[in-house]
Amino acid sequence: MTKKLYLFAMLSVLMLTSCDFIKGFKGNATKDGFVYIPRGANFEQVLDSLKPYLKNVDEFKKFAESADYPSTIKPGKYKILADDSSSSIIDRLQGGEQEEVKLRIKNEPTLYHMIGSVSRQVNVDSAALANYVMEWAAEKDTALNAETVKQYFIPETYFVYWSLTPEKFMERMESQYNKVWNADRLAKAKAMNMTPLEVTTLASIVQLESSDHEEDQKAVAKAYLNRLAIDMRLEADPTSIYAHKLENGFDQKVQRVYKKLTWSHNAYNTYRNKGLPPAPICLPNVQMIDAVLNPADHDFIYFAADPDRPGYHSFAKTFEEHKKNADKYREWVKKNNIK
Numbered sequence: 001m002t003k004k005l006y007l008f009a010m011l012s013v014l015m016l017t018s019c020d021f022i023k024g025f026k027g028n029a030t031k032d033g034f035v036y037i038p039r040g041a042n043f044e045q046v047l048d049s050l051k052p053y054l055k056n057v058d059e060f061k062k063f064a065e066s067a068d069y070p071s072t073i074k075p076g077k078y079k080i081l082a083d084d085s086s087s088s089i090i091d092r093l094q095g096g097e098q099e100e101v102k103l104r105i106k107n108e109p110t111l112y113h114m115i116g117s118v119s120r121q122v123n124v125d126s127a128a129l130a131n132y133v134m135e136w137a138a139e140k141d142t143a144l145n146a147e148t149v150k151q152y153f154i155p156e157t158y159f160v161y162w163s164l165t166p167e168k169f170m171e172r173m174e175s176q177y178n179k180v181w182n183a184d185r186l187a188k189a190k191a192m193n194m195t196p197l198e199v200t201t202l203a204s205i206v207q208l209e210s211s212d213h214e215e216d217q218k219a220v221a222k223a224y225l226n227r228l229a230i231d232m233r234l235e236a237d238p239t240s241i242y243a244h245k246l247e248n249g250f251d252q253k254v255q256r257v258y259k260k261l262t263w264s265h266n267a268y269n270t271y272r273n274k275g276l277p278p279a280p281i282c283l284p285n286v287q288m289i290d291a292v293l294n295p296a297d298h299d300f301i302y303f304a305a306d307p308d309r310p311g312y313h314s315f316a317k318t319f320e321e322h323k324k325n326a327d328k329y330r331e332w333v334k335k336n337n338i339k
Helices: 003-023 043-053 057-066 086-094 111-121 126-140 148-152 166-180 183-191 196-209 214-229 237-248 286-293 319-335
Strands: 033-037 076-080 100-105 156-161 302-305 313-316
Touching (some): 033 043, 100 111, 126 166, 148 166, 156 166, 183 196, 183 286, 196 214, 214 286, 214 302, 214 313, 302 319
């Protein structure tokens, strides 16, 4: 090839490359939306996610390869804007400019229910998260186990990245725990001669026993505290249900607590055992923790659901008074055919 032909060929290649490069800065996205790139995704998987948003897939592919994107893929949820250029999309993906997602921690009964819920909301493997949580717990306090570690997970809606790692998840959970258990709440717990775990455990019972009414929550909390003060068994229905499900599976549906459910010797059954259960029976909200730390001022020890005031309880000092309230509720249950 003569020198002139060689220069012409090189110039042609440069012109073609330049054209592709320039195209990369023109609008290539057709609509607004989001793409989710899972951890470990390859370039073809990313392209499949982007195809519904692109006018020209080949153009995007060429630009991405020229920017060495296939070797720099980062997981996450990314926003696509109508008329985004290939260049702006690649800049966003390559720079890891993720969008946050909502992560809702609910009143789950066990650590593994919570982990399962988390893994369905963000891109984290449930087994990897479970292993990391237990490693974190062992390092934090050798006394922590899969039940007692539940105190560190505060129900709330968190804003996190979809590519959340187990490490970042526990950082966020511990940060929220420390925020909740500030100096004021720690001082109140200490004045009541209770640890944060004990407060959280009682709060979990209040969570399942009371309604959304703050007044009733504080009254129920005080009734249980009064029982503890006189060394009386808590006899809390939610604990016997939890004990039953621990032994028979959490797919069991229990609408009413019949006597046989209170016979279990399981440590969580407060019909058999005095004092608090070993750990929370669900993840309680901060509002329930505050109900325990700031209870109502009364000397009642008995309570039953009040059919005349849905969501509230009727309280009593004596068993005779309580029996009348309980009979009234049972009649209502029978009348409404609640099994």
